[in-house]
Amino acid sequence: MRIVLLPLLCTLILCAAARGEDAALTLKLGAEEQRFTAAELLARPDAATISIPDDVSYKRTMTYRAVPLLALIGDTPDPAVDTLEARAADGFVSQVPMALVEKGAKGGSVAWIAVEDRAAPWPPLPGKDVSAGPFYLVWEHPERSGVGTELWPYQTVALTGTESPPHRWPQMAVDATLPADDPARLGQQVFTTQCMPCHRMKGAGAADVGPDLGQPMNPTRYLTRDGLRALIRNPKAVRTWPQQQMPAFDVKALPDADLDAVIAYLTAMAPR
Structure with missing residues:
Protein backbone atom coordinates (compact mmCIF):
# COMPACT_ATOMS: atom_id res chain seq x y z
CA MET A 1 0.00 0.00 0.00
CA ARG A 2 2.87 2.40 0.83
CA ILE A 3 4.39 1.84 -2.60
CA VAL A 4 1.07 2.67 -4.29
CA LEU A 5 0.38 5.76 -2.18
CA LEU A 6 3.86 7.28 -2.38
CA PRO A 7 3.63 8.48 -6.02
CA LEU A 8 0.17 9.89 -5.32
CA LEU A 9 1.44 11.73 -2.27
CA CYS A 10 4.37 13.18 -4.21
CA THR A 11 2.02 14.33 -6.97
CA LEU A 12 -0.22 16.10 -4.49
CA ILE A 13 2.74 17.85 -2.89
CA LEU A 14 4.08 19.02 -6.26
CA CYS A 15 0.66 20.29 -7.32
CA ALA A 16 0.27 22.20 -4.07
CA ALA A 17 3.67 23.81 -4.54
CA ALA A 18 2.83 24.74 -8.12
CA ARG A 19 -0.29 26.54 -6.89
CA GLY A 20 1.80 28.49 -4.43
CA GLU A 21 -0.03 27.08 -1.40
CA ASP A 22 3.16 26.76 0.64
CA SER A 164 25.48 47.58 -6.37
CA PRO A 165 26.79 45.09 -8.95
CA PRO A 166 30.04 46.97 -9.83
CA HIS A 167 30.99 46.99 -6.14
CA ARG A 168 30.14 43.33 -5.65
CA TRP A 169 31.82 42.26 -8.87
CA PRO A 170 34.61 44.69 -9.86
CA GLN A 171 35.41 42.63 -12.97
CA MET A 172 32.25 43.98 -14.67
CA ALA A 173 33.23 47.64 -14.25
CA VAL A 174 34.58 49.60 -17.20
CA ASP A 175 38.11 50.99 -17.09
CA ALA A 176 38.26 53.78 -14.50
CA THR A 177 40.24 55.95 -16.94
CA LEU A 178 37.35 56.19 -19.42
CA PRO A 179 35.92 59.73 -19.73
CA ALA A 180 32.73 60.40 -17.76
CA ASP A 181 30.75 60.82 -20.99
CA ASP A 182 32.05 57.65 -22.66
CA PRO A 183 29.10 55.60 -24.00
CA ALA A 184 30.50 52.48 -22.33
CA ARG A 185 29.74 53.98 -18.91
CA LEU A 186 26.07 54.38 -19.82
CA GLY A 187 26.25 50.92 -21.35
CA GLN A 188 27.37 49.46 -18.03
CA GLN A 189 24.27 50.91 -16.37
CA VAL A 190 21.97 49.62 -19.10
CA PHE A 191 23.64 46.20 -19.01
CA THR A 192 23.09 46.05 -15.24
CA THR A 193 19.35 46.68 -15.45
CA GLN A 194 18.46 45.12 -18.80
CA CYS A 195 20.96 42.29 -19.33
CA MET A 196 22.15 41.08 -15.91
CA PRO A 197 18.75 39.61 -14.98
CA CYS A 198 19.65 36.78 -17.40
CA HIS A 199 23.36 37.13 -18.20
CA ARG A 200 26.66 37.46 -16.37
CA MET A 201 29.77 39.43 -17.28
CA LYS A 202 33.07 37.62 -16.69
CA GLY A 203 31.42 35.69 -13.88
CA ALA A 204 29.82 38.80 -12.38
CA GLY A 205 26.14 38.42 -11.64
CA ALA A 206 23.68 36.05 -10.01
CA ALA A 207 21.53 34.86 -12.93
CA ASP A 208 21.81 31.57 -14.78
CA VAL A 209 19.18 31.96 -17.50
CA GLY A 210 21.47 33.04 -20.33
CA PRO A 211 25.17 32.67 -21.16
CA ASP A 212 27.98 34.76 -19.70
CA LEU A 213 28.67 37.61 -22.15
CA GLY A 214 32.25 38.12 -21.07
CA GLN A 215 33.72 34.65 -21.01
CA PRO A 216 34.96 32.50 -22.52
CA MET A 217 34.46 34.89 -25.44
CA ASN A 218 32.81 38.29 -25.70
CA PRO A 219 30.00 38.36 -28.36
CA THR A 220 31.64 41.32 -30.10
CA ARG A 221 34.41 38.88 -31.04
CA TYR A 222 32.18 36.64 -33.13
CA LEU A 223 29.18 38.83 -34.09
CA THR A 224 29.23 41.90 -36.30
CA ARG A 225 27.81 45.10 -34.85
CA ASP A 226 24.77 44.81 -37.15
CA GLY A 227 24.33 41.17 -36.17
CA LEU A 228 24.47 42.02 -32.48
CA ARG A 229 21.93 44.82 -32.88
CA ALA A 230 19.61 42.47 -34.78
CA LEU A 231 20.02 39.77 -32.13
CA ILE A 232 19.01 42.15 -29.34
CA ARG A 233 16.14 43.69 -31.28
CA ASN A 234 14.70 40.33 -32.39
CA PRO A 235 16.65 37.19 -31.36
CA LYS A 236 14.50 34.89 -33.49
CA ALA A 237 15.45 36.81 -36.63
CA VAL A 238 19.07 35.77 -36.11
CA ARG A 239 18.87 32.25 -34.65
CA THR A 240 16.18 30.15 -33.07
CA TRP A 241 15.73 26.91 -31.14
CA PRO A 242 12.85 25.27 -29.22
CA GLN A 243 13.96 26.37 -25.74
CA GLN A 244 14.80 29.95 -26.72
CA GLN A 245 13.88 32.39 -23.96
CA MET A 246 15.40 35.76 -24.78
CA PRO A 247 12.69 38.32 -25.58
CA ALA A 248 12.87 40.95 -28.29
CA PHE A 249 13.87 44.44 -27.09
CA ASP A 250 12.02 46.98 -29.18
CA VAL A 251 12.76 50.72 -29.19
CA LYS A 252 10.31 51.30 -26.35
CA ALA A 253 12.04 48.77 -24.12
CA LEU A 254 15.55 49.72 -25.23
CA PRO A 255 15.99 53.05 -27.04
CA ASP A 256 18.59 53.21 -29.81
CA ALA A 257 20.95 55.26 -27.61
CA ASP A 258 20.83 52.60 -24.89
CA LEU A 259 21.35 49.81 -27.42
CA ASP A 260 24.40 51.58 -28.82
CA ALA A 261 25.68 52.10 -25.28
CA VAL A 262 25.34 48.39 -24.44
CA ILE A 263 27.32 47.47 -27.53
CA ALA A 264 29.94 50.08 -26.56
CA TYR A 265 30.14 48.47 -23.12
CA LEU A 266 30.52 44.96 -24.54
CA THR A 267 33.21 46.24 -26.91
CA ALA A 268 35.06 47.93 -24.05
CA MET A 269 34.94 44.75 -21.97
CA ALA A 270 36.22 42.46 -24.74
CA PRO A 271 39.98 43.03 -24.33
CA ARG A 272 39.94 43.33 -20.52
Missing part, protein backbone atom coordinates in the same frame (compact mmCIF):
# COMPACT_ATOMS: atom_id res chain seq x y z
CA ALA A 23 5.16 29.46 -1.14
CA ALA A 24 6.72 32.30 0.79
CA LEU A 25 8.55 35.45 -0.20
CA THR A 26 11.95 35.79 1.51
CA LEU A 27 13.20 39.24 2.48
CA LYS A 28 16.76 39.68 3.73
CA LEU A 29 18.23 43.09 4.55
CA GLY A 30 21.36 42.36 6.55
CA ALA A 31 21.59 39.45 8.95
CA GLU A 32 17.85 39.14 9.56
CA GLU A 33 15.73 37.09 7.16
CA GLN A 34 11.94 37.31 7.03
CA ARG A 35 9.46 35.07 5.24
CA PHE A 36 6.00 36.18 4.16
CA THR A 37 3.26 33.91 2.89
CA ALA A 38 0.68 35.21 0.43
CA ALA A 39 -1.97 35.16 3.17
CA GLU A 40 0.23 37.24 5.47
CA LEU A 41 0.90 39.85 2.83
CA LEU A 42 -2.75 40.08 1.77
CA ALA A 43 -3.72 40.61 5.43
CA ARG A 44 -1.43 43.62 5.85
CA PRO A 45 -3.26 46.93 6.47
CA ASP A 46 -1.31 48.59 3.66
CA ALA A 47 -2.38 46.02 1.06
CA ALA A 48 -4.30 47.75 -1.72
CA THR A 49 -5.92 47.14 -5.09
CA ILE A 50 -3.87 48.61 -7.93
CA SER A 51 -4.31 48.73 -11.68
CA ILE A 52 -1.38 48.48 -14.09
CA PRO A 53 -2.50 49.75 -17.52
CA ASP A 54 0.31 48.22 -19.60
CA ASP A 55 1.68 45.31 -17.59
CA VAL A 56 5.10 44.28 -18.93
CA SER A 57 4.52 40.55 -18.50
CA TYR A 58 0.84 40.24 -19.40
CA LYS A 59 0.92 42.87 -22.18
CA ARG A 60 -2.43 44.29 -21.05
CA THR A 61 -4.15 46.02 -18.15
CA MET A 62 -4.00 44.00 -14.95
CA THR A 63 -5.51 44.53 -11.52
CA TYR A 64 -3.75 43.22 -8.42
CA ARG A 65 -3.90 43.13 -4.66
CA ALA A 66 -0.46 44.35 -3.68
CA VAL A 67 1.77 45.62 -0.89
CA PRO A 68 3.98 48.71 -1.34
CA LEU A 69 7.59 47.54 -1.64
CA LEU A 70 8.96 50.59 0.17
CA ALA A 71 6.83 49.82 3.21
CA LEU A 72 7.76 46.15 3.11
CA ILE A 73 11.52 46.71 3.15
CA GLY A 74 11.37 49.58 5.67
CA ASP A 75 14.54 51.42 6.63
CA THR A 76 17.94 50.17 5.46
CA PRO A 77 20.45 51.51 8.00
CA ASP A 78 23.48 50.10 6.15
CA PRO A 79 24.50 52.67 3.48
CA ALA A 80 26.32 49.94 1.55
CA VAL A 81 22.95 48.30 0.83
CA ASP A 82 22.05 50.32 -2.25
CA THR A 83 20.56 47.53 -4.39
CA LEU A 84 17.66 45.15 -3.97
CA GLU A 85 18.34 41.84 -5.67
CA ALA A 86 15.03 40.29 -6.76
CA ARG A 87 15.34 36.59 -7.57
CA ALA A 88 12.66 34.71 -9.52
CA ALA A 89 11.88 31.00 -9.41
CA ASP A 90 13.34 30.41 -12.89
CA GLY A 91 16.76 31.92 -12.13
CA PHE A 92 15.98 35.41 -13.44
CA VAL A 93 17.61 37.98 -11.10
CA SER A 94 16.88 41.73 -11.26
CA GLN A 95 19.26 44.24 -9.70
CA VAL A 96 16.90 47.00 -8.52
CA PRO A 97 18.55 50.23 -7.30
CA MET A 98 17.24 51.24 -3.88
CA ALA A 99 17.21 54.83 -5.11
CA LEU A 100 14.70 53.82 -7.79
CA VAL A 101 12.39 52.30 -5.18
CA GLU A 102 12.75 55.35 -2.92
CA LYS A 103 11.69 57.67 -5.75
CA GLY A 104 8.21 56.27 -5.32
CA ALA A 105 7.78 58.37 -2.19
CA LYS A 106 8.78 61.52 -4.08
CA GLY A 107 6.56 61.38 -7.13
CA GLY A 108 8.48 58.72 -9.04
CA SER A 109 7.48 55.22 -10.11
CA VAL A 110 5.92 53.23 -7.28
CA ALA A 111 7.04 49.63 -6.72
CA TRP A 112 4.59 47.04 -5.41
CA ILE A 113 4.70 43.35 -4.59
CA ALA A 114 1.58 41.96 -6.24
CA VAL A 115 0.25 38.90 -4.42
CA GLU A 116 -1.79 36.17 -6.06
CA ASP A 117 -4.80 35.09 -4.03
CA ARG A 118 -5.54 31.37 -4.27
CA ALA A 119 -9.24 32.24 -4.26
CA ALA A 120 -8.78 34.44 -7.34
CA PRO A 121 -5.80 33.09 -9.33
CA TRP A 122 -4.22 35.14 -12.09
CA PRO A 123 -4.37 33.97 -15.72
CA PRO A 124 -1.42 32.20 -17.33
CA LEU A 125 1.30 34.40 -18.79
CA PRO A 126 1.19 34.76 -22.60
CA GLY A 127 2.62 31.63 -24.18
CA LYS A 128 3.08 29.88 -20.82
CA ASP A 129 1.04 27.56 -18.63
CA VAL A 130 1.84 29.38 -15.38
CA SER A 131 0.85 32.73 -13.94
CA ALA A 132 3.14 35.53 -12.73
CA GLY A 133 2.41 34.58 -9.10
CA PRO A 134 2.42 34.00 -6.32
CA PHE A 135 4.59 37.15 -5.98
CA TYR A 136 5.32 39.67 -8.73
CA LEU A 137 7.24 42.96 -8.57
CA VAL A 138 5.25 45.55 -10.53
CA TRP A 139 5.47 49.32 -10.99
CA GLU A 140 2.88 52.07 -11.13
CA HIS A 141 3.79 54.84 -13.58
CA PRO A 142 7.07 53.23 -14.70
CA GLU A 143 7.64 56.09 -17.14
CA ARG A 144 8.17 58.56 -14.30
CA SER A 145 11.50 57.03 -13.29
CA GLY A 146 12.38 55.23 -16.51
CA VAL A 147 11.85 51.74 -15.09
CA GLY A 148 13.15 49.14 -17.53
CA THR A 149 11.23 46.08 -18.66
CA GLU A 150 13.65 43.73 -16.85
CA LEU A 151 12.83 45.21 -13.44
CA TRP A 152 9.46 43.39 -13.38
CA PRO A 153 10.46 39.92 -12.09
CA TYR A 154 7.45 37.63 -11.92
CA GLN A 155 7.34 34.55 -9.68
CA THR A 156 9.65 36.43 -7.30
CA VAL A 157 10.88 34.22 -4.48
CA ALA A 158 13.48 36.37 -2.69
CA LEU A 159 14.44 40.00 -2.13
CA THR A 160 17.94 40.62 -0.80
CA GLY A 161 19.60 43.90 0.10
CA THR A 162 23.13 44.11 -1.26
CA GLU A 163 25.78 46.34 -2.81
Whole structure:
Protein backbone atom coordinates (compact mmCIF):
# COMPACT_ATOMS: atom_id res chain seq x y z
CA MET A 1 0.00 0.00 0.00
CA ARG A 2 2.87 2.40 0.83
CA ILE A 3 4.39 1.84 -2.60
CA VAL A 4 1.07 2.67 -4.29
CA LEU A 5 0.38 5.76 -2.18
CA LEU A 6 3.86 7.28 -2.38
CA PRO A 7 3.63 8.48 -6.02
CA LEU A 8 0.17 9.89 -5.32
CA LEU A 9 1.44 11.73 -2.27
CA CYS A 10 4.37 13.18 -4.21
CA THR A 11 2.02 14.33 -6.97
CA LEU A 12 -0.22 16.10 -4.49
CA ILE A 13 2.74 17.85 -2.89
CA LEU A 14 4.08 19.02 -6.26
CA CYS A 15 0.66 20.29 -7.32
CA ALA A 16 0.27 22.20 -4.07
CA ALA A 17 3.67 23.81 -4.54
CA ALA A 18 2.83 24.74 -8.12
CA ARG A 19 -0.29 26.54 -6.89
CA GLY A 20 1.80 28.49 -4.43
CA GLU A 21 -0.03 27.08 -1.40
CA ASP A 22 3.16 26.76 0.64
CA ALA A 23 5.16 29.46 -1.14
CA ALA A 24 6.72 32.30 0.79
CA LEU A 25 8.55 35.45 -0.20
CA THR A 26 11.95 35.79 1.51
CA LEU A 27 13.20 39.24 2.48
CA LYS A 28 16.76 39.68 3.73
CA LEU A 29 18.23 43.09 4.55
CA GLY A 30 21.36 42.36 6.55
CA ALA A 31 21.59 39.45 8.95
CA GLU A 32 17.85 39.14 9.56
CA GLU A 33 15.73 37.09 7.16
CA GLN A 34 11.94 37.31 7.03
CA ARG A 35 9.46 35.07 5.24
CA PHE A 36 6.00 36.18 4.16
CA THR A 37 3.26 33.91 2.89
CA ALA A 38 0.68 35.21 0.43
CA ALA A 39 -1.97 35.16 3.17
CA GLU A 40 0.23 37.24 5.47
CA LEU A 41 0.90 39.85 2.83
CA LEU A 42 -2.75 40.08 1.77
CA ALA A 43 -3.72 40.61 5.43
CA ARG A 44 -1.43 43.62 5.85
CA PRO A 45 -3.26 46.93 6.47
CA ASP A 46 -1.31 48.59 3.66
CA ALA A 47 -2.38 46.02 1.06
CA ALA A 48 -4.30 47.75 -1.72
CA THR A 49 -5.92 47.14 -5.09
CA ILE A 50 -3.87 48.61 -7.93
CA SER A 51 -4.31 48.73 -11.68
CA ILE A 52 -1.38 48.48 -14.09
CA PRO A 53 -2.50 49.75 -17.52
CA ASP A 54 0.31 48.22 -19.60
CA ASP A 55 1.68 45.31 -17.59
CA VAL A 56 5.10 44.28 -18.93
CA SER A 57 4.52 40.55 -18.50
CA TYR A 58 0.84 40.24 -19.40
CA LYS A 59 0.92 42.87 -22.18
CA ARG A 60 -2.43 44.29 -21.05
CA THR A 61 -4.15 46.02 -18.15
CA MET A 62 -4.00 44.00 -14.95
CA THR A 63 -5.51 44.53 -11.52
CA TYR A 64 -3.75 43.22 -8.42
CA ARG A 65 -3.90 43.13 -4.66
CA ALA A 66 -0.46 44.35 -3.68
CA VAL A 67 1.77 45.62 -0.89
CA PRO A 68 3.98 48.71 -1.34
CA LEU A 69 7.59 47.54 -1.64
CA LEU A 70 8.96 50.59 0.17
CA ALA A 71 6.83 49.82 3.21
CA LEU A 72 7.76 46.15 3.11
CA ILE A 73 11.52 46.71 3.15
CA GLY A 74 11.37 49.58 5.67
CA ASP A 75 14.54 51.42 6.63
CA THR A 76 17.94 50.17 5.46
CA PRO A 77 20.45 51.51 8.00
CA ASP A 78 23.48 50.10 6.15
CA PRO A 79 24.50 52.67 3.48
CA ALA A 80 26.32 49.94 1.55
CA VAL A 81 22.95 48.30 0.83
CA ASP A 82 22.05 50.32 -2.25
CA THR A 83 20.56 47.53 -4.39
CA LEU A 84 17.66 45.15 -3.97
CA GLU A 85 18.34 41.84 -5.67
CA ALA A 86 15.03 40.29 -6.76
CA ARG A 87 15.34 36.59 -7.57
CA ALA A 88 12.66 34.71 -9.52
CA ALA A 89 11.88 31.00 -9.41
CA ASP A 90 13.34 30.41 -12.89
CA GLY A 91 16.76 31.92 -12.13
CA PHE A 92 15.98 35.41 -13.44
CA VAL A 93 17.61 37.98 -11.10
CA SER A 94 16.88 41.73 -11.26
CA GLN A 95 19.26 44.24 -9.70
CA VAL A 96 16.90 47.00 -8.52
CA PRO A 97 18.55 50.23 -7.30
CA MET A 98 17.24 51.24 -3.88
CA ALA A 99 17.21 54.83 -5.11
CA LEU A 100 14.70 53.82 -7.79
CA VAL A 101 12.39 52.30 -5.18
CA GLU A 102 12.75 55.35 -2.92
CA LYS A 103 11.69 57.67 -5.75
CA GLY A 104 8.21 56.27 -5.32
CA ALA A 105 7.78 58.37 -2.19
CA LYS A 106 8.78 61.52 -4.08
CA GLY A 107 6.56 61.38 -7.13
CA GLY A 108 8.48 58.72 -9.04
CA SER A 109 7.48 55.22 -10.11
CA VAL A 110 5.92 53.23 -7.28
CA ALA A 111 7.04 49.63 -6.72
CA TRP A 112 4.59 47.04 -5.41
CA ILE A 113 4.70 43.35 -4.59
CA ALA A 114 1.58 41.96 -6.24
CA VAL A 115 0.25 38.90 -4.42
CA GLU A 116 -1.79 36.17 -6.06
CA ASP A 117 -4.80 35.09 -4.03
CA ARG A 118 -5.54 31.37 -4.27
CA ALA A 119 -9.24 32.24 -4.26
CA ALA A 120 -8.78 34.44 -7.34
CA PRO A 121 -5.80 33.09 -9.33
CA TRP A 122 -4.22 35.14 -12.09
CA PRO A 123 -4.37 33.97 -15.72
CA PRO A 124 -1.42 32.20 -17.33
CA LEU A 125 1.30 34.40 -18.79
CA PRO A 126 1.19 34.76 -22.60
CA GLY A 127 2.62 31.63 -24.18
CA LYS A 128 3.08 29.88 -20.82
CA ASP A 129 1.04 27.56 -18.63
CA VAL A 130 1.84 29.38 -15.38
CA SER A 131 0.85 32.73 -13.94
CA ALA A 132 3.14 35.53 -12.73
CA GLY A 133 2.41 34.58 -9.10
CA PRO A 134 2.42 34.00 -6.32
CA PHE A 135 4.59 37.15 -5.98
CA TYR A 136 5.32 39.67 -8.73
CA LEU A 137 7.24 42.96 -8.57
CA VAL A 138 5.25 45.55 -10.53
CA TRP A 139 5.47 49.32 -10.99
CA GLU A 140 2.88 52.07 -11.13
CA HIS A 141 3.79 54.84 -13.58
CA PRO A 142 7.07 53.23 -14.70
CA GLU A 143 7.64 56.09 -17.14
CA ARG A 144 8.17 58.56 -14.30
CA SER A 145 11.50 57.03 -13.29
CA GLY A 146 12.38 55.23 -16.51
CA VAL A 147 11.85 51.74 -15.09
CA GLY A 148 13.15 49.14 -17.53
CA THR A 149 11.23 46.08 -18.66
CA GLU A 150 13.65 43.73 -16.85
CA LEU A 151 12.83 45.21 -13.44
CA TRP A 152 9.46 43.39 -13.38
CA PRO A 153 10.46 39.92 -12.09
CA TYR A 154 7.45 37.63 -11.92
CA GLN A 155 7.34 34.55 -9.68
CA THR A 156 9.65 36.43 -7.30
CA VAL A 157 10.88 34.22 -4.48
CA ALA A 158 13.48 36.37 -2.69
CA LEU A 159 14.44 40.00 -2.13
CA THR A 160 17.94 40.62 -0.80
CA GLY A 161 19.60 43.90 0.10
CA THR A 162 23.13 44.11 -1.26
CA GLU A 163 25.78 46.34 -2.81
CA SER A 164 25.48 47.58 -6.37
CA PRO A 165 26.79 45.09 -8.95
CA PRO A 166 30.04 46.97 -9.83
CA HIS A 167 30.99 46.99 -6.14
CA ARG A 168 30.14 43.33 -5.65
CA TRP A 169 31.82 42.26 -8.87
CA PRO A 170 34.61 44.69 -9.86
CA GLN A 171 35.41 42.63 -12.97
CA MET A 172 32.25 43.98 -14.67
CA ALA A 173 33.23 47.64 -14.25
CA VAL A 174 34.58 49.60 -17.20
CA ASP A 175 38.11 50.99 -17.09
CA ALA A 176 38.26 53.78 -14.50
CA THR A 177 40.24 55.95 -16.94
CA LEU A 178 37.35 56.19 -19.42
CA PRO A 179 35.92 59.73 -19.73
CA ALA A 180 32.73 60.40 -17.76
CA ASP A 181 30.75 60.82 -20.99
CA ASP A 182 32.05 57.65 -22.66
CA PRO A 183 29.10 55.60 -24.00
CA ALA A 184 30.50 52.48 -22.33
CA ARG A 185 29.74 53.98 -18.91
CA LEU A 186 26.07 54.38 -19.82
CA GLY A 187 26.25 50.92 -21.35
CA GLN A 188 27.37 49.46 -18.03
CA GLN A 189 24.27 50.91 -16.37
CA VAL A 190 21.97 49.62 -19.10
CA PHE A 191 23.64 46.20 -19.01
CA THR A 192 23.09 46.05 -15.24
CA THR A 193 19.35 46.68 -15.45
CA GLN A 194 18.46 45.12 -18.80
CA CYS A 195 20.96 42.29 -19.33
CA MET A 196 22.15 41.08 -15.91
CA PRO A 197 18.75 39.61 -14.98
CA CYS A 198 19.65 36.78 -17.40
CA HIS A 199 23.36 37.13 -18.20
CA ARG A 200 26.66 37.46 -16.37
CA MET A 201 29.77 39.43 -17.28
CA LYS A 202 33.07 37.62 -16.69
CA GLY A 203 31.42 35.69 -13.88
CA ALA A 204 29.82 38.80 -12.38
CA GLY A 205 26.14 38.42 -11.64
CA ALA A 206 23.68 36.05 -10.01
CA ALA A 207 21.53 34.86 -12.93
CA ASP A 208 21.81 31.57 -14.78
CA VAL A 209 19.18 31.96 -17.50
CA GLY A 210 21.47 33.04 -20.33
CA PRO A 211 25.17 32.67 -21.16
CA ASP A 212 27.98 34.76 -19.70
CA LEU A 213 28.67 37.61 -22.15
CA GLY A 214 32.25 38.12 -21.07
CA GLN A 215 33.72 34.65 -21.01
CA PRO A 216 34.96 32.50 -22.52
CA MET A 217 34.46 34.89 -25.44
CA ASN A 218 32.81 38.29 -25.70
CA PRO A 219 30.00 38.36 -28.36
CA THR A 220 31.64 41.32 -30.10
CA ARG A 221 34.41 38.88 -31.04
CA TYR A 222 32.18 36.64 -33.13
CA LEU A 223 29.18 38.83 -34.09
CA THR A 224 29.23 41.90 -36.30
CA ARG A 225 27.81 45.10 -34.85
CA ASP A 226 24.77 44.81 -37.15
CA GLY A 227 24.33 41.17 -36.17
CA LEU A 228 24.47 42.02 -32.48
CA ARG A 229 21.93 44.82 -32.88
CA ALA A 230 19.61 42.47 -34.78
CA LEU A 231 20.02 39.77 -32.13
CA ILE A 232 19.01 42.15 -29.34
CA ARG A 233 16.14 43.69 -31.28
CA ASN A 234 14.70 40.33 -32.39
CA PRO A 235 16.65 37.19 -31.36
CA LYS A 236 14.50 34.89 -33.49
CA ALA A 237 15.45 36.81 -36.63
CA VAL A 238 19.07 35.77 -36.11
CA ARG A 239 18.87 32.25 -34.65
CA THR A 240 16.18 30.15 -33.07
CA TRP A 241 15.73 26.91 -31.14
CA PRO A 242 12.85 25.27 -29.22
CA GLN A 243 13.96 26.37 -25.74
CA GLN A 244 14.80 29.95 -26.72
CA GLN A 245 13.88 32.39 -23.96
CA MET A 246 15.40 35.76 -24.78
CA PRO A 247 12.69 38.32 -25.58
CA ALA A 248 12.87 40.95 -28.29
CA PHE A 249 13.87 44.44 -27.09
CA ASP A 250 12.02 46.98 -29.18
CA VAL A 251 12.76 50.72 -29.19
CA LYS A 252 10.31 51.30 -26.35
CA ALA A 253 12.04 48.77 -24.12
CA LEU A 254 15.55 49.72 -25.23
CA PRO A 255 15.99 53.05 -27.04
CA ASP A 256 18.59 53.21 -29.81
CA ALA A 257 20.95 55.26 -27.61
CA ASP A 258 20.83 52.60 -24.89
CA LEU A 259 21.35 49.81 -27.42
CA ASP A 260 24.40 51.58 -28.82
CA ALA A 261 25.68 52.10 -25.28
CA VAL A 262 25.34 48.39 -24.44
CA ILE A 263 27.32 47.47 -27.53
CA ALA A 264 29.94 50.08 -26.56
CA TYR A 265 30.14 48.47 -23.12
CA LEU A 266 30.52 44.96 -24.54
CA THR A 267 33.21 46.24 -26.91
CA ALA A 268 35.06 47.93 -24.05
CA MET A 269 34.94 44.75 -21.97
CA ALA A 270 36.22 42.46 -24.74
CA PRO A 271 39.98 43.03 -24.33
CA ARG A 272 39.94 43.33 -20.52
